[in-house]
Amino acid sequence: MKISAFLLSVVMLTSAAVTTVLSAENEINASAESYILYCPQNGEAISSREPDKRMKPASTTKLMTTLLTLEEAERDDRIIEFTPEMAAEGSSMYLGFGEKVRLSDLAAGMMMASGNDAANAAALSISGSFEDFSALMNSRADQIGMTNTHFVTPSGLDDDDHYSSARDLALLMAEALKNESFRSLTAQKTATVDFVEPKDKRTTYSNHNRLLKDYEYCTGGKTGYTTAAGRCLVSSAQKDGVSLICVTLNDKNDWNDHKSLYDYGFDRLFRYESNDSGFCLKIPCVGGNAEAVTVTGEKDFALTPDADKKDCIERKVYIDSFLYAPIFSGKKVGRIEYTLNGELLEAVALVAAEDIFTE
Numbered sequence: 001m002k003i004s005a006f007l008l009s010v011v012m013l014t015s016a017a018v019t020t021v022l023s024a025e026n027e028i029n030a031s032a033e034s035y036i037l038y039c040p041q042n043g044e045a046i047s048s049r050e051p052d053k054r055m056k057p058a059s060t061t062k063l064m065t066t067l068l069t070l071e072e073a074e075r076d077d078r079i080i081e082f083t084p085e086m087a088a089e090g091s092s093m094y095l096g097f098g099e100k101v102r103l104s105d106l107a108a109g110m111m112m113a114s115g116n117d118a119a120n121a122a123a124l125s126i127s128g129s130f131e132d133f134s135a136l137m138n139s140r141a142d143q144i145g146m147t148n149t150h151f152v153t154p155s156g157l158d159d160d161d162h163y164s165s166a167r168d169l170a171l172l173m174a175e176a177l178k179n180e181s182f183r184s185l186t187a188q189k190t191a192t193v194d195f196v197e198p199k200d201k202r203t204t205y206s207n208h209n210r211l212l213k214d215y216e217y218c219t220g221g222k223t224g225y226t227t228a229a230g231r232c233l234v235s236s237a238q239k240d241g242v243s244l245i246c247v248t249l250n251d252k253n254d255w256n257d258h259k260s261l262y263d264y265g266f267d268r269l270f271r272y273e274s275n276d277s278g279f280c281l282k283i284p285c286v287g288g289n290a291e292a293v294t295v296t297g298e299k300d301f302a303l304t305p306d307a308d309k310k311d312c313i314e315r316k317v318y319i320d321s322f323l324y325a326p327i328f329s330g331k332k333v334g335r336i337e338y339t340l341n342g343e344l345l346e347a348v349a350l351v352a353a354e355d356i357f358t359e
Contacts, residue, residue, distance in 0.1 A: 028261055032251035036166040037261045039269060040174035041243055041304040046265045051167040054148050055249045058224030058232045059091065060169055061156030062110045062119055064137050067176045069122040073104040074181065079196050080106065080125045088116035088155055093205060095121065100197035108191040112205035114223060116155040123154035130154065144175050158228045166247040169234050173245045177220070177236060186220030189213065211235050215259050237262045241271030242304060270307040274300050276336055276348045283333070288325030288356040295319065295333055298349040314339050319350055327356040
């Protein structure tokens with residue numbers, strides 16, 4: 001007698017659909033006026049204080065400018081000559097008029113030395129004017145979902161109409177980290193630029209992000225400061241497969257706050273990466289040129305739940321006790337379900353790995 005579906009296995013695993021919610025009394029005692037600890041793997045805010053408050057982002061703005069610069073450099077890493085209209089006050093990679101570097105070198109100058117001159121040079125080289133480049137920045141912000149952000153300057157120097165929020169900057173950092181060039185650059189403690197002109201000029205810039213030295217799990221980030229904005233810091237970290245992003249705005253104790261927030265987040269979350277594509281099972285086949293068909297999972301996926309929920313997740317495999325020919329490779333013949341307290345979190349199709357023809 002045919003059994004419509006039977007349970008092959010049940011094991012306790014984890015799920016990304018578990019939502020972390022902190023009550024007010026569990027808020028981290030951070031010094032920041034606004035902050036967020038964000039997990040890009042599950043899209044959840046692990047802890048926050050006024051994460052949507054519009055504030056001055058200072059040089060954390062350069063996360064967007066650097067991302068746009070690196071994306072343009074991937075299309076055309078052209079040579080840029082530094083001109084007087086590119087000059088800027090404040091932090092600098094110390095470009096001289098008439099000196100030439102590649103567009104990608106300007107990204108290094110922004111991420112390491114927080115060069116306002118590099119940001120201006122990139123903006124004018126890519127868009128021709130600061131106004132057009134700010135339009136490009138804001139268009140990309142809209143695409144990312146940064147609903148409390150408006151960019152005016154490529155460097156982050158203060159302007160009444162230039163603002164962002166902790167949540168938006170976390171979303172920006174998450175987007176930027178998808179770019180391989182950005183991910184590599186932001187993780188570097190130093191970067192060396194070989195100038196195109198003068199040919200003998202070679203400068204090594206140190207990253208202002210102290211967490212790369214002081215916190216072993218830090219994978220990158222960007223500092224920022226103006227008198228009006230206060231100390232701003234966006235950083236990223238990874239431990240045991242869990243990725244986190246921390247943003248603090250107007251925070252006099254930002255380095256320690258980031259460490260404490262990360263320690264808190266890594267204690268709360270757990271990462272599970274499935275191997276469902278490696279699942280392999282032989283199912284009897286009726287009426288075919290083979291007695292059984294090989295079945296495998298269609299894909300792998302990863303989950304990032306609260307650590308205290310990992311023993312509450314069920315993994316169940318459902319498939320008919322036998323199948324009828326013909327069966328073609330890729331045909332869905334079953335499923336693997338992940339549930340929490342009866343709620344479906346993820347389903348992975350089981351597919352035939354080979355063709356079985358009728359006799």
